[in-house]
Amino acid sequence: MSSTVKEIEILTVDDAELMRISREGTLSLNLNEMKAIQSHFGALGRNPTDVEIETIAQTWSEHCVHKTFKSIILYSEGEEEPEQIDGLFPTYIQRATEEIAKPWCVSVFSDNAGIIEFDETFNLVFKVETHNHPSAIEPYGGAGTGIGGVIRDSLGTGLGAKPILNTDVFCFGMPDTPYAQLPKGTLHPKRVFKGVVAGVRDYGNRMGIPTANGAILFDSRYTANPLVFCGNVGLIPRNRCDKSVEPGDLVVAIGGQTGRDGIHGATFSSAELDDTSESLGSVVQIGNPIMEKKIVDALLQARDRNLYRSITDCGAGGFSSAVGEMGEHVGAEVHLERVSLKYEGLAPWEIWLSEAQERMVIAVPSENIDELMEICEAEVVEATVLGTFTDTHRLQVFYEGAIVADLEMEFLHNGLPKPVKQAVWSPSKHLDMASRDEETENYTDDLKQLLASPNIASKESIIRQYDHGVQGGIVINPLVGAENDGPSDACVVTPVIGSRTGVIVANGINPKYSDVDPYLSAAAAIDEALRNIIAVGGTLEKTALLDNFCWGNPDKPDRLGELVRAAKACYDIATAYGTPFISGKDSLYNEYSDTTTGEQRAIPSTLLISAICVMPDIQRAVTMDAKAPGNLIYVVGNTYAELGGSHYFDIHGFIGNNAPAIQPDEAKLTMERLSSAINSGLVRSCHDCSEGGIGVAAAEMAFSGGYGMSLDISDIPTGDGIIADDYLLFSESNSRFIVEIEPQHRQAYENHMAGIPIGCLGTVTNTREFVITGKNNHRIVDTPINILKSAWQEPLLFN
Amino acid sequence: MKPKVLILRTAGTNCDVETDAAFQFAGAETALVHIQNLISDKINLTDYQILAIPGGFSYGDDIAAGILLAVEMKHKLTNALNQFVADGKLIIGICNGFQVLVRTGLLPGADTSEMAQRATLAMNTSAKFECRWIDLETQESPCVFTKGIKAHVYLPVAHAEGRFTAPADVLSELETNNQVVFRYAESGYPSNPNGSDADIAGICDTTGRIFGLMPHPERFLMKWNHPRWTRLVETQNTDSEEGDGLVIFKNAVNYVKANL
Structure with a gap:
């Protein structure tokens, strides 16, 4: 065994020591898992090497294998009998x-x-x-x-x-x-x-x-x-x-060199953070987009010439999981000293686990290797043959001639004990907020405050930094x-x-x-x-x-x-x-x-x-901006008194209990009909009603289109007799849209939507005023669109 | 015979596919060629009539935008480039390609044959990468790419280093020779998105056969690329699917057909 490889003493140690090995090695393995490894190697009569135990920890990490989503769960709500979920x-x-x-x-x-x-x-x-x-x-x-x-x-x-x-x-x-x-x-x-x-x-x-x-x-x-x-x-x-992998195919790494960056990324992200995590700098990888672009350029040419049979990326766990996954059903043999390194001094397990970026592994039939290398040379991308896929059903890793890991694929991929986990759920009770109709007649400030809340506010300063047109x-x-x-x-x-x-x-x-x-x-x-x-x-x-x-x-x-x-x-x-x-x-x-x-x-x-x-x-395709004065504004879908978790409750310091639910049959029909109305060319613009409800959605349509609106909320279709002005305006019920219809399409549109709850609230106006009339026939919102727009645009400009 | 366009690629080039599509739609035969293949003489520039240097981040724009590719072209393709220009052939550089042309000295060009850099494309005054559509005003110029183009053109920009700047004498020479091809329609941010001197968005050499611009005409090949096409009734009602950017590539192809 190479002197740079350590044997990890697990056969003779107690549970506390097993957990110490897991914790101090950032392995993120629990006691059951450590014991499964202990008994596997016990049967083999030897201790694992560091390369082996690290390989198992990566492969079994929550990050790589998603064990929570696969485990058996005993789930109970309140006093009920637990339900077993497989x-x-x-x-x-x-x-x-x-x-x-x-x-x-x-x-x-x-x-x-x-x-x-x-x-x-x-x-x-x-x-x-x-x-x-x-x-x-x-x-x-x-x-x-x-x-x-x-x-x-x-x-x-x-x-x-x-x-x-x-x-x-x-x-x-x-x-x-x-x-x-x-x-x-x-x-x-x-x-x-x-x-x-x-x-x-x-x-x-x-x-x-x-x-x-x-x-x-x-x-x-x-x-x-x-x-x-x-x-x-x-x-x-x-x-x-x-994709497929055949025994005899070459294990070829393409792209960036391997360094110490990103070691233990998979296991690190399978545990909680604490106030000392900031010292774990080496678990974060270092990116080089130009290298990745070169890989794309080279690989797509090789793909189109059919030069390789399988491909995967080196992500979490680096080569250990890339080669381990590709070779799962055949076997693989890898020689770590062949790996192109950023600098000297890496231990074999570090080379094997490094999450250095911009690396892909492909399975190349040996007759294609020269042609592949030519493409890589032309694109100035490094490619290295690390080993071969085998028919041994083992993952065998060598370093300078000595074997440093020899694992059965079966144990590596299926040896993870399936845990049984307990889950309980009981609903929390929160304070509810009553309608504020008694205390206020005007919701303009509420609307502005909602538009300015960071979740709703414009993200333009960020969006413009991204290239959308390339x-x-x-x-x-x-x-x-x-x-x-x-x-x-x-x-x-x-x-x-x-x-x-x-x-x-x-x-x-x-x-x-x-x-x-x-x-x-x-x-x-x-x-x-x-x-x-x-x-x-x-x-x-x-x-x-x-x-x-x-x-x-x-x-x-x-x-x-x-x-x-x-x-x-x-x-x-x-x-x-x-x-x-x-x-x-x-x-x-x-x-x-x-x-x-x-x-x-x-x-x-x-x-x-x-x-x-x-x-x-x-x-x-249609967009959400109001298109022309005189067009009609409709709400599609029922509004319910569903303000639990809403932004309106949030700005007033409440959570509430009635979060928006879904009426699946009604909702599906609504979406299907609306979709077909749009595809028939009957809809001039359409906006989804989400955070901040009808009030926010209609305001966004108005100021994005540069027009005012004059709306009356008494025609909002409701599912449960909701009448409060603020509830109607700011409820976040699902499956609702605001649409703009040209007057000449009014009849066709209404016919098309027959049986779906819709309500015509008013029109797009040639003014710059955004006006909403409430149930008592007075204006509950009345403000120029540019005021609403600046409220929405300003909060996140610092970026 | 179809005019042949060489679309130059290297590490970090990323607008090559749409530039390729633009020339194909314009009726040219195109080849995407990595610069290594020109340096190693596997491919000869003389077999082509148009050289296009697309946008992107050549070599990551390390040091400054376009500089490494410019140095490589200047020193490893010196003769081929000089011959190409001397043969009266066409060169277009878009965005990163414009940055490259300016850094090789091919733009704005000098009266000596030696390639020397006389202007630059510096960091935007906003100090960040920005992607937005802008109004351009077409200028009187000898540029063959913009012949007969609309007086106002709407195109997207997407860059961090697009502020055209040059010493006063170079700027006045550009004006005297009518080498300014496009200006941003209004001064001031964001209409002039990067703070360019004299609102310059694109220039040509004195012959009009070498053209560089920061905006991306290859991103407006189809009418539905316009960011407000859903608002424009006239756009929706026309049968033509063509976007306003295509004419620049058609002009180049037509020029080659008529002159080369």
Whole structure:
């Protein structure tokens, strides 16, 4: 055995020592897992090497294997008998997709990204990932490598997709947090905000990928644990979607060199953060977008010449998981001294685990290696043959001739003990807020305050730093309207220039509703993502979803209970709408503890739903900005007294209890009818009703279009006799839209929507006044649109 | 015979595919060529009539935007480039390509044959990368790419280093020779998105055959690329799908057909 490899004494030690080894080695393995390793090596009669135990820890990490979503859960609500759930993922996510059974789903949950059909030549791949822990410690590098990593997921799907679109969603602490209130060892939210935006900007722009969709949310509970979701859509020829590995294929690494950066990234992100995490600088990777662009340039040529049979990216766990996964069903032999290093002095386990960025591993039939090397030379990209795939069903790692790891693939991939976890959920009770109609007759200030709340306020200063137009396919920009500054519901791009077939990408996220019920939060996230798709001209029929769960510590039964609630909603709502999940990811342990005071913080349970829809003719797309005076403004969908978790309650210091629910049958019909009205050319503009309700949505349409509106809320269709002015204006009920209809289409539109709750509230006016009349026939909102617009535009200008 | 366009690539080039599409829609035969293939003589520049240097971040824009590619072209392709220009062929540089042309000295060009840099594209006055559509005013110029183009053109910019600046004598020479091709329609941020001297958005050499601009005409090939196409009734009602950027590439192709 090489002198640089250590044997780890586990055969003879007690439980306490096993846990010490796990903790001090940042292995993030629990006692059951350590004992499984102990007994496996006990049977072999030897101790593991450091390379072996590190390989197992990476492969078994929450980050890589998603064990919480696969474990058995005993779940109970209140006093009820516990329900046994045999894995959240198979029960609620995978099953939904199987039951929906869309023929255009090409590959789901198995590859690095989901694949759906696009046109006769191409398919689309889509993946969203998080890079939360690294972004908390080093925002610029953490976010940049987050986007870099998800781009490599597209490149590592099938035989490699060309990245065509980025989407990014961030959750930060409040930008005005006083420094004195910062938890120990954490960065100020503004610092995190600026660093994350710059990181995503510099990586995405340099790669030449448009970033045309996203969202930014704020909540004080994200201060110590910011969330950074990075997504990428790729375009792949239909005949390049399958991969395989044959014994004898060469293990070839392409791209950047290997250094000590990012070691233990996978296991680090599978544990909570604390006030000392900032000292763990080496767990954050270092990004180089130009290197990644070169890899894309080289690999897509090699793909089109059929030079390799399989590909995956080096993400979490580095070579250990890339080679381990590719060789799972055959076996692999790797020689670590061949790896191209940034600098000398790395121990074999460090080379094997390094999460140095911009590296891909491909399986190359030996007869193709010369041609592959020629392409790499022409593109000035380094490629190295590290070893071969074998038929031994073992993962064998050598260093300077000596074997340093020899693991059975079966144990590595299936030896992880399946835990049984406890989950409980009991609803919290919050103070409710009564309508303020008694105390005020005018809600103009409330509307301005809502528009200025950071979740709703304009993100233009950030959006403009991203290139939306590169690749030449943008059809609906993230900013729309008379002055190109209104908030678009979704983006539309044509990945093939000149073709009318488009891709719509949107997202939905509502962590505030989690405080009431994570089920409702998850349901609303799906509804919102779909509303955004419908609002620009998409259809439910052609929409697929991604789920990204960011949660606290799932070892705590109440946190896990919230996860169960959310997963149940995913199944219920996705099947109701007929929109399948094609990929997803979870990031758990988003908690912070202060090791001196014992203070513990968790993020609000946060589910991001990303939606992708294929649009047959982009000329049918509509935007949200009011188009012309005289046009009629309608609300589509029922309003209920659902202000629990709403922004209106929030600005008055309440949470409330009635978070927006979904009436699935009614909602589905509403979306289908509206979608077909838009595709029939009956709708001039359409905006989804979300945070801040009808009041905010209508105001945004007005000032984005540069016109006033005159509206009367007495014609808002309601589901439960809601009559208070403020409730009608600011309720956040799901499945609602505001649409603008030209007078000559009024009849056709109303006929088209027969049976759907709609109400005509008034018209677009040729003034610059935004006026809403309340139930007692007096003006409850009355203000120039430029006042509303500045209230909305100013808060986040610091970026 | 179709005019042949060489679209130059290197590490960090990223607007090559849409530039390629633009020339193809304009009726040219195109080739995406990595600069290594020109340096190693695998491919000859003389086989082409148009050289296009697309946007992107060549070599990461390390040191300054476009400088490394410019140095590489100047020193490793000296003769081929000089010959190309002497043959009266066309060169267009867009965004990063414009930065490269300015740093090689091909733009604004000098009366000596030696390539020397006489202007620069500096960091935007906003000090950040920005992506937005801007109004351009077409100027009287000998530029063959903009012949017959509308007086006002609307195109996107997306850059961090686009502030055209040069010594006073160079600026006045540009005016005297009518080398300014496009100006931002209004002074002041954000209409002039980067703070360029004299609101300069694009220039040509004195022959009009070498053209560089910060805005991206290759991003407006289809009418639905316009950020307000859903508001423009006339755009929606026309049968033509063509965007306003395409004419620049058509002009180049037509020039080659008529003259080379």
